[in-house]
Amino acid sequence: MTDNHTTPEAGWNFDNSYARLSPSFYTALNPTPVRSPKLVLLNESLAATLGLRVESLQSKDGVAVLAGNLIPGGAMPLAQAYAGHQFGHFNRLGDGRAILLGEQLTPQGERFDIQLKGSGPTPYSRRGDGRAAMGPMLREYIISEAMHALGIATTRSLAVVSTGESIFRETELPGAVLTRVAASHVRVGTFQYIAQWGTDEELRTLADYVLQRHYPEIDAAGEENRYLQLLKEVIKRQAALIAQWQLVGFIHGVMNTDNMAISGETIDYGPCAFMDAYDPATVFSSIDTQGRYAYGNQPYIGGWNLTRFAETLLPLLHDDEEQAIKLAEGALADYEALFQREWLAGMRAKLGLFNEESEDEALIETLLDMMKKNRADYTNTFRALTLNKPEESALFGSPEFASWHQLWQARVGRQKEPLTASQELMRSSNPAVIPRNHRVEEALEAAVERDDYSVMERLLAVLATPFAHAPDQVEYCALSSDAAGPYRTFCGT
Numbered sequence: 137m138t139d140n141h142t143t144p145e146a147g148w149n150f151d152n153s154y155a156r157l158s159p160s161f162y163t164a165l166n167p168t169p170v171r172s173p174k175l176v177l178l179n180e181s182l183a184a185t186l187g188l189r190v191e192s193l194q195s196k197d198g199v200a201v202l203a204g205n206l207i208p209g210g211a212m213p214l215a216q217a218y219a220g221h222q223f224g225h226f227n228r229l230g231d232g233r234a235i236l237l238g239e240q241l242t243p244q245g246e247r248f249d250i251q252l253k254g255s256g257p258t259p260y261s262r263r264g265d266g267r268a269a270m271g272p273m274l275r276e277y278i279i280s281e282a283m284h285a286l287g288i289a290t291t292r293s294l295a296v297v298s299t300g301e302s303i304f305r306e307t308e309l310p311g312a313v314l315t316r317v318a319a320s321h322v323r324v325g326t327f328q329y330i331a332q333w334g335t336d337e338e339l340r341t342l343a344d345y346v347l348q349r350h351y352p353e354i355d356a357a358g359e360e361n362r363y364l365q366l367l368k369e370v371i372k373r374q375a376a377l378i379a380q381w382q383l384v385g386f387i388h389g390v391m392n393t394d395n396m397a398i399s400g401e402t403i404d405y406g407p408c409a410f411m412d413a414y415d416p417a418t419v420f421s422s423i424d425t426q427g428r429y430a431y432g433n434q435p436y437i438g439g440w441n442l443t444r445f446a447e448t449l450l451p452l453l454h455d456d457e458e459q460a461i462k463l464a465e466g467a468l469a470d471y472e473a474l475f476q477r478e479w480l481a482g483m484r485a486k487l488g489l490f491n492e493e494s495e496d497e498a499l500i501e502t503l504l505d506m507m508k509k510n511r512a513d514y515t516n517t518f519r520a521l522t523l524n525k526p527e528e529s530a531l532f533g534s535p536e537f538a539s540w541h542q543l544w545q546a547r548v549g550r551q552k553e554p555l556t557a558s559q560e561l562m563r564s565s566n567p568a569v570i571p572r573n574h575r576v577e578e579a580l581e582a583a584v585e586r587d588d589y590s591v592m593e594r595l596l597a598v599l600a601t602p603f604a605h606a607p608d609q610v611e612y613c614a615l616s617s618d619a620a621g622p623y624r625t626f627c628g629t
C-alpha cells in the first residue's frame with residue numbers, strides 16, 4: 137500500500153521546486169506499489185553525499201521508499217511531461233515509467249532529483265507497462281557509476297530494488313526499480329514540450345527555472361539577454377560532455393532530444409556501451425540501422441539536438457523572429473569549435489602533452505587511423521602507451537607504428553615538463569578499466585540468473601578507480617574471447 141509516512145531517520149529532506157511550477161509541466165502521481173521489494177544494490181557513498189543513512193535505507197521502510205511502496209514525508213511525487221525527437225521524429229512523451237519523488241537537499245546545500253525508474257504506469261505510458269526489467273536497471277547502475285568515476289557528468293544510481301513481480305518483454309523477466317539521482321531531469325525535450333503545447337509565458341518560466349537551478353551565475357549577473365546566455369552555456373556544457381564521451385570511447389546509443397539533459401549530465405543508459413576496437417562507425421543499438429547514433433556521429437548529433445533546443449528558445453531571444461534566429465545561429469556556430477577544443481585538449485592529455493604544437497592534430501589522427509586499420513582496442517592502446525609498454529599494443533610490430541612512436545616520444549621530450557609529469561598526466565587521463573560489455577554481461581547474468589551479486593560487486597569496485605592502473609585491474613583489461621561479444625542479452629528496457 138502506498139502511504140504517507142515520515143521517515144526522518146533516513147535523512148530525506150525534500151524541497152520540490154519542480155512541483156511548484158504550473159501543473160502543465162507534470163502530472164502529480166504516486167508510484168504504483170510492487171509485491172515484494174528487496175534491496176539488491178545500494179550506493180553507500182552516494183547515500184552519504186545525499187545526507188541519507190544507509191541502515192535506514194536498508195530497513196523495511198527504507199526499501200519500501202526505494203520501491204515506491206512508501207512515500208517519505210516531504211516528497212511530492214510526479215511524472216514529468218516532455219517531448220522529444222526520437223531517431224529524428226518528433227513525439228509527445230513524458231515519464232512513462234518513472235516518478236520524481238522530489239528534490240533532496242543535501243547537507244552541503246546541493247539539490248538533487250530523486251527519481252524512481254520502473255515505478256509503474258503514468259498518463260504518459262502510452263502502450264507501455266510502466267515497468268523496468270532487472271538486467272537493464274543493473275546495467276544503468278553499473279555504467280552510470282563507472283561514468284561518474286571516470287569524471288564524466290552523469291545522472292547517478294542510488295539503489296536497485298527487485299520487485300518480486302515479473303514483467304513481459306520478449307520473455308518473462310524479473311522486474312526492478314532503479315533510484316536515479318540527477319542534477320535535474322529537465323531535458324531538451326522538456327523545452328520542446330512547452331514550446332509546442334505551452335504558452336510563451338510558460339516557456340519563460342521554464343527557462344528562468346533552469347537558469348536559477350543550473351546556471352545561477354547567469355541569473356546573478358543580470359545579463360542583458362539571459363536566454364541567449366542560457367543557450368550558449370548549454371551548448372558549452374554539451375560540447376564538453378560529448379568530447380568526454382569521445383575521449384573514453386563511450387557510445388550513448390540513443391541520443392534523442394529527450395535524452396539530452398539541460399544540466400549537461402549524461403542521461404538514459406539504454407543501448408549504450410564502450411567501444412572496444414576503434415572504429416567511428418561503431419553502433420550498439422540494434423534498432424539504429426542507419427548509424428545515426430554511431431560513435432563518430434555523436435558530436436554531429438549533439439549539434440543537431442542543440443539546434444532543436446535553440447528553436448524552442450526563439451520567442452525568448454528576441455521579439456523579432458529574424459533577429460532571434462540570427463542570435464541562435466550565432467550561438468550554435470560556436471558548438472563545433474567548442475567541441476574540437478575540448479576534444480583536442482583531452483587527446484593531448486591522453487598523450488601526455490601539456491603544451492600545444494601545430495602538428496599535434498596530425499599526430500593524433502595518425503594514431504587513430506592506425507587503430508582503425510588494425511582494429512586495435514581503443515582503451516588498451518592508450519593504456520599500453522601510458523604504461524610505456526608499446527609491445528602490449530595491438531599496433532606493435534608495424535613500421536608505421538614504430539615511426540609514429542618515435543615522433544610521439546620526440547614530441548613529449550620537447551616539453552619543459554619532466555617525463556614523469558607527462559606519465560602522470562597520461563595515467564590520470566587514460567583509464568585502465570572501462571565497463572567492457574562482456575564483463576558487464578557476466579555480472580548481470582550472475583545477478584539475474586543466479587542471484588549472485590558477488591561478480592557485480594567486484595566489477596563495481598574495480599570500476600570505481602579507473603585510473604588506478606592497479607595489478608588487480610589487469611584481468612579487467614582483457615577483451616572478450618568471443619569477437620562479436622555476448623552483448624545484447626540484457627540490453628534494451
Ligand SMILES: Nc1ncnc2c1ncn2[C@@H]1O[C@H](COP(=O)(O)OP(=O)(O)OP(=O)(O)O)[C@@H](O)[C@H]1O
Binds near residue numbers: 260261267
Ligand atoms: N515500459 C515502459 N512503460 C511506459 N513507458 C515507457 C516504458 N519504457 C519506456 N517508456 C517511455 O518511452 C519513452 C522513451 O523511452 P526511453 O527508453 O528513452 O526512456 P527511459 O529509459 O524509460 O527513461 P529515461 O530517458 O528517463 O532514462 C520515455 O518517455 C519512457 O518513459
